[in-house]
Structures are given as C-alpha cells and as structure tokens.
Amino acid sequence: MAGAQNELSVAERRKRREEERRRAAESTAAAPAGAEVAIAELANNPRNAREELEGLEGLARTYSESGVLQSLAVIPADVFKAAFPENAHEVDGARYVVIGGNRRLAAARLAGLERLPILVNRKATTRKAILIAAATENVAREELKPFEELATIEELKAELGTYDAVARALGKSAGWVSQRRRLRNLQPEVRKALEERVEGMTIELARDLGKIKDREQQLAAWKKERALAAARAAEPGSTKAQVGKPKVAEKLPQQSSSGSAGSDLDETTKERREACAAAVAAFDGDASRLHIIALQLPTEPDEAVALASHWLGEAGIGASALSLPSLTGDEGHERQARAALALSLAHCEIHLTSCAADDPAHARAYLDWLATHAEYQAPEAAHAHTA
Template identity: 60%
Template sequence: MAGAQNDGLSVAERRRLLAEQRRREAAASQQGALVSTPEMPLGLLVHNPRNARRTLDGVEGLADTYEGAGVLQPCLVISVETFRAAFPEHAAELPIEGYVVLGGNRRLAAARHAGLATLPVHVNVRLQTREDILVAAATENIAREELKPFEELDTIEELKTELGTYEAVAQKLGKTAGWVSQRRRLHHLQPELREALETRAPGMTIEVARELGKIKDRDQQLKAWEEERRRAADRTASPAAGKAEKPKRIRKVPAQGAAGGGAGAPLGDEAKARREACLMAVSAGAGDLARLSIIASQSQVDPDEAVALAGQWLTEAAAGSSALDLAALAGEEGTDRQQQAAIALALARCELHLTRTGGSEADSVHARAYTDWLETHADYQPTDAEPAPAA
C-alpha cells in the first residue's frame, strides 16, 4: 500500500528530491555504505507489502509521542525500483517511485497518524537480492522483538523457503539452530492452544506454548494445557502456594524398545519416531555434522549394522547405499552425496547405540546429546513429552 502523500509536495518537487537522493545513493554505493538522510518526505515512503507484522499495534500511542518529541529512530528503506526487481509479484501494490520501508513500518504509520511531514531514514543500497531483503527485514524485526510468536514462525518459514535449510536461517539471523527449533514447535499447537497464545489466555506463555508443542498427540496436548491452566488458576487464587510450588520440568531420555535387543528386535514408538527423523535429516543432507560426528564416535555399535542401517536410509533418500562404498570415496569427495552418507552413518551409529542401551543412566548424556541434535536439525520431538511446566 502506497499510503497517503500528505507532505504537500508538487510532482516537480518530489522528482527533484528523488533525483537528489539517487545521487547520494550512487556515491554511497561506490563506498559500500548506508545513505543517511536526516528527513525524507512521507510521500516518498510506502509500507513493505511483505511485512511480517500482521497488525501494527499501538500506532496511536506512538503517534502521541511523535507529536511531542518527533521520531528519533530512523527507518531502514530501499528504493521501490530495487524492491520491484526482487519481488515482481508485488509490483501492482507499489508506486512507480519512492522507497519501501523494511524496518519501521509502525513508525511510518504513527508518523502519518500524527500528521508529520517527514521521517528520518537510512537507505541501504547494498540490499539488492530477494534473500538480502528478506533477511534484513527479519533481522530488524527480530532484533527489536517486534514480532508476535506466530509472526516470528512465519518469518522463519519464509526464510527457510528462500535459504533451503533451517540451519541457514539460523546463521543468517545470527541465532542458534536451537533458537529456530524452539519456535518451530509452535507448528504443532492445536487450534485451541494457538488461540490461547494469541489472546494471551491466563497461564499461557510463549515458554509454555513451546513445551506443549513438543506433544504431537492432540488429546495429550490438550490435557497438558488443561493441567497448566489449573495450576495457573491455583497460583492466582493463592499466590503464596503458587510461589512455593515451583514445579520443575524433568527431561527424560525417550523410552526405547527392548534394551540390548538385536537388529531384528521390535522397535518402540520412540525409536520409530527417531528413525523417521533420521531419514528426514539424511534426505535433507544438512545439519551440524561436526557435532553429530563427535556424538557418533562415542557410540559402541557393530560397524556392519551401522553401514546397513545407513545404507537403508540413503536408499530411501534416493542417494543410494553405494555412497558408502570405500573404493568410491575419493571420487565423491566434497559432494552433497558424500555429506548425506556421512550424516547417515553417524546417525546410524547413534541410533543403534541408543536402541540397545535403552537410554540407561550411564548413557543418558550421550542419549540427550543425540536427541538434542535430532530436535535441532530434524524436527524430532519425543512422543512422551512431559506436561508443560508452570510459567
């Protein structure tokens, strides 16, 4: 949406300002710098049609502060021409000339509400590609903590579509893979719990929502939420009792099939869920291979069984078990197929080790390290997750 051009500029004046701005951008582009413009007419600024924020809350209150003190924080903008080239699907929503606000859409709305004529901006001439623009907008919003939980989730998924993997998303945002994984748990919330989070129902916090998102079964998830709501009500009715309760969440190593069972032993639900996650990781060919290799090196398993299981995953992932052929390693060096094979073999060692030990106390650290890797890189979530803790 282009928004109202309430700066009172004539067409000739607007073109003169644009021409002057472009000269500054050309000079800054040669130096690889931001273009700082103390004030830009609001008529030259438009909202980002891909803004992750679904609603711009608190605009009126922000406008009140602008009337007294003005706008202190500059908006991050790029030219409409650059935005159109990166996102041609939004061309019809934009004017021919001007600048798209990537960071500061609420500030722009508030400035218009307050009747201001100009806004301070930084024009970033280095942002040219679709990826660069999406990452810059996401980083701005997340760094300022301006996104609601599901807006944050939508941003992560949009970036994943562009970048290919969640690990790449984390790197671009300057976050850990675990940070991304925690937010992705909201995918698994039932509609009732989504509404509770969005409306900030008593007892529902983002931390509680993420824990509930680990429970995939609908009935168990709703039951855990009811228990959490009851505890929240008890704390409200009796603050002293709630303070004394301080329940702690106990992270358990997932239950396994028969400990010490051979290759043909029946698998429990948790082992099946893990192996589905392993296949997902092998198919993607992505993940922190260095961390996984350290874990796998401490897995005591039969090498032939590990190769057989890894070969099965590679075949299902369409990479082919021949990726594990020792004689062909030199010719495969550095290829994506070899990366898949290395992940598959490391996962197979970890999985066989955990299936046999059953997550015994002696191996609990190893089990936790392995399942943490799966949760981070393959969206694995234990099916016997504990009910959510008190906030």
C-alpha cells in the first residue's frame, strides 16, 4: 500500500491532494455534526478490525427501549471509496461509512430502528487518516480483541512505516504497542487457548508467553500455568473469579533470570532488567537516544557484552550478533540493530546498578528511555534518587 503511494509522481500526488481537499470541502455540505440520518444511508466499515460483533441481541433490546444515545462517527462514502478503491463496491449505495460504532449500527438494524445520530469526521480524508481515526475509535473504547488489536497495529505500521509512528498515532506508548506485538510469537496451541478463553489463560499471561521464542519452552510454560490454574480451581472455596486471574507475578521459568547475573540483585533491578530483555526481543523503533546515553558511560566492555549476550540469547537472536568478525554484513541489519540495542541497554544498566547516585543525569535519561520504550515504571524512590 505504502509502496504504491511512493511510486506516484509529484504531479499525481499534488492532484490527489487537491482532489481530497475538494471532497472534504464538499462533505461539509453533507449532514451537520450531531444530525440524524436514515439507517439505510449508513454502511459498515469494510476495513473494521472487529471480526465479530458480539452481544448484539442485548444491545438491540436496549436500543428498542431507549434509542441510540451515542452518535456514530462517520465519513462520507465518496471519501472512503477514493481512499480505499479496493473496498468501494462494499459501500455502494451508502451516503456514509461508519468508522466508529459498527456494533451500534448492527444492533440498531437488529432493533429495527430507522434513523441514527451521527458525527461526520471532516478531517479524515486520506487513507492514512481514515485508518488512524477508525483505530483510535476502537482502541479508545477498548472494543478490540487481542488479535484484532494486533491486526490494527500491523495495518497501521504498513501505512505509517514504524511502530513508533503507530504508537504516536494511537496516543499510546511504545511499550503498549510492543506488548501487543508479542502475540505474534504465540504458538498455535497457545493462540487458540487465548482466543477460546481457556481456563487459566489471560491476556497478561499470553503476552508473557509471547516473550518465549522457543516453541517447546513456550508450550511447557503454558502447560505449567494451566496446571497451576487447575490446582487453584480445585482448592476449597475457590471461585471462577479467582481462577480467571492467575498470578502473572509468578515469573515464567524461561524468564526468571532476564540477565540478572545472579540472585544478589534487588527486585527493582531485576524488574528493570526484565524490561530490558523484553525490549531486546520486541523493540523495533529508533534507539538513537539510548545509544547516545550509553556511549557516554564508562562501563566495563566485557561485562556489558556478557549481559547483552544473555538478552540476545533469550530473544532467540543469539550472541553471535555481537561477534566482531561477523560485522561484515553476514549477520544482517536487523540482528545488528538488535545487538546494538542490547549492548546499549547493558552499558546503561551496569552503570545505573553501580553508580546511579554519582551520575543522576545519565541515570534519569536511561530510566526515562525505559519508561517510554519498554515495559518499566521506575519506583518513586528511583525518581527521587536521580532527581
């Protein structure tokens, strides 16, 4: 999609932008914000990430009694068809396409309603803007299932270029995006367990299991967690509510070390290093700021290489990505970028562990990077210590 856009000439792109502005201007003559339109004039969004619209019967009963109180977010059908010509035939005959409220539209049809309140989005006139608007609506209302969120992220990444850009577009952190991307690593059996909501499986556990790249290790970890859930269910006085929430704090076997380099580290450091390990496995953005921080730190090289190697091994990338003889191109850009990330994190982590109090500026810069790009929230004490 994005590649085809880049192949357009300057003149063609200019012409397309002018056409988009013209359509946007014409759309202002359509229904005013907050108006009601005939339900027959509305089409479901063919690009909607929600694969199944659940609970329609109950919602339809509510609508029959009280009507639809919340307006549907829509765009003019002509704007949608111009942005998505491959889906144009799916919205023929409609005046508007719903980009926020497809479930409400389906329930209203089931209830036999004739008119619905709408809010026309005047700004979403390009392919990219429409995708972002629809995704933001779904994410903000928490209407997507885990794999639907993942599909939305991947579609936006194809359009925007990077996962950092996706996070910014959705108003989320890079860590939020990377958490959901872990689901790509789930083995079919684990994925099925999440989709079918098997007892003992939660989205938090699934994301933890997604850290484990090795198939057999991931399945063994899931088997252990499922057995623990069954044991909890068998305990006297246990309830479904208790069973449905396995303690994610019980670390999975394959992640227990996370580069801790021994059991003498405090819990805060261990949690930080687990965030580092997760970043090495999943981060796919620009780590330039982290590299700048790391390059200024006087850290023992061998110690940093050892810690980075551990994280690379856990991520399934292999410590050979740090081997100097292999840096002639044999390792590939992706592995080298991941190795550079691991090495920078290791330098920062070792420096913070040994002398945070003596160098609060670098410590805070590193903690800020972790909080922004990895799954880590520094304790208040750590913030005060580095302030």
